[in-house]
Amino acid sequence: xxxxxxxxxxxxxxxxxxxxxxxxxxxxxxxxxxxxxxxxxxxxxxxxxxxxxxxxxxxxxxxxxxxxxxxxxxxxxxxxxxxxxxxxxxxxxxxxxxxxxxxxxxxxxxxxxxxxxxxxxxxxxxxxxxxxxxxxxxxxxxxxxxxxxxxxxxxxxxxxxxxxxxxxxxxxxxxxxxxxxxxxxxxxxxxxxxxxxxxxxxxxxxxx
Numbered sequence: 001x002x003x004x005x006x007x008x009x010x011x012x013x014x015x016x017x018x019x020x021x022x023x024x025x026x027x028x029x030x031x032x033x034x035x036x037x038x039x040x041x042x043x044x045x046x047x048x049x050x051x052x053x054x055x056x057x058x059x060x061x062x063x064x065x066x067x068x069x070x071x072x073x074x075x076x077x078x079x080x081x082x083x084x085x086x087x088x089x090x091x092x093x094x095x096x097x098x099x100x101x102x103x104x105x106x107x108x109x110x111x112x113x114x115x116x117x118x119x120x121x122x123x124x125x126x127x128x129x130x131x132x133x134x135x136x137x138x139x140x141x142x143x144x145x146x147x148x149x150x151x152x153x154x155x156x157x158x159x160x161x162x163x164x165x166x167x168x169x170x171x172x173x174x175x176x177x178x179x180x181x182x183x184x185x186x187x188x189x190x191x192x193x194x195x196x197x198x199x200x201x202x203x204x205x206x207x208x
Contacts, residue, residue, distance in 0.1 A: 017115075018052060020158070021197045029145045030056065032193045032200040033112060036143050039063050041109035046098050046132060047071075047116045051079035051091070054112075058091035069096040099127040103135045111136055114145040115198075118166065118173040129185045133205060142187065142203040147174060150197060159197060 022028040033053055037043055040063045045054040048068030058066040068091065070076050079093050096102060098116075111132050117125050132142055147170075150156055163171075178201060179189050187203040 021162075022195075024196055027196045029114070029193075029195040029198045029200045032195060033057075033114070033143055033145060034060070036141070036200075036202060037061060037064065037110055041065075042107065043067070043110045043112065044069070044103070044108045044132075044135065045112045045114070046128065047113070048079060048093065049075045049114075051082060051093060053114055054079075054091055054093075055082055055086055055088060058088045059086060062090055064090060066091045067094065068092070069094045069098065069101065071095070071097055099124070099131050101131055101135060105134055106137045106140075107135050109137055109140045111140070111142045112145075113142060115147065117144065118146055118170045120167075121169055126185060129182075129187065133186065136205065138205060140204075141190070144178075144182075144201045144203060145198055146178070146201070147197060148194065148199045149174065155197065162197075 018028075018030070022030055025031055030053060034056060037057050039061050041061075042065045043054070043057055045051065045057075045066065045068040048054050048070050049072075051068045054066050054068035057064060068079065070079070070093075073095060076093055076095055083091055083093060113128070113132070116128070120128070129142075136142060147159075147162060147166075149159060182189060182201075182203055183206065186206045188206045189201050190204050191202040193200045
């Protein structure tokens with residue numbers, strides 16, 4: 001399926017991910033990501049989708065500056081509606097390409113990449129990570145959330161729709177050694193937390 005058609009089809013169902021897979025907040029990647037953000041930081045949510053993470057951070061940390069970008073206008077339409085209903089003043093949503101961002105170098109304290117890298121071919125992932133590094137402060141962090149298969153049968157069964165519906169790169173990406181994967185792009189994993197159906201990795205620039 002063409003990527004634009006895929007995201008258009010998924011936009012109406014995207015928030016169901018939280019209901020089905022991340023409903024236990026204490027074991028959710030949303031909680032780990034939220035607790036990784038400081039109260040006054042500049043945060044970029046790359047490929048923000050319907051802005052679930054971005055809105056929660058902006059609402060709970062009113063002194064932070066949160067920007068969410070996405071290339072899908074359908075996703076952003078839903079995100080904008082949620083933002084307007086929430087009346088959160090410190091969030092901005094932009095239609096922007098993650099490989100060609102209109103931000104100055106070393107601008108953000110934290111950059112979020114939630115359930116993104118497994119969806120794209122490796123050459124595109126490389127460009128996304130390179131651009132993220134460019135706009136990240138030298139002491140900043142990229143916070144990556146990715147799917148993780150469970151060994152429990154009941155959870156493996158519930159994970160089956162993800163296996164079926166995710167784009168082609170998913171099947172190879174989920175088997176990767178992500179520590180070595182990120183090292184290739186000048187990033188080192190400084191922490192990792194395993195959550196329901198997922199894991200969260202905090203990355204820093206290798207040279208810093």
